[in-house]
Amino acid sequence: MEETIKELIKLIETSVQLPRRNRANKNQVLVWIDFNHLSDFVELVGYDYFAEGDFDVTMMSDCICFDAAELLENMEIEENEINYEND
Secondary structure: OOHHHHHHHHHHHHOOOOOEEOOOOOOOEEEEEEHHHHHHHHHHHOOOHHHHOOOOEEEOOOEEEEEOHHHHHHOOOOHHHOOOOOO
16 A cells, blocks of 8 residues: 555544544545644645535534545545444
């Protein structure tokens, strides 16, 4: 596995909480990125990631939350490579 992908998976799993599947739409992978780790995230995925697509990002008090399913697919990260929060 490429080092960038390993770093991205670690960041996604440890930033605020484990990613989880949206209960209403199982195709969505909800990810939270702490503001303190946002620059790390941008370095890994590129500066134009949110500007290029039709992404909804929810800003919370200490982090952002977004659906990362397309990002994971584009980076060829398999579902079994990520630890998900259990419902």
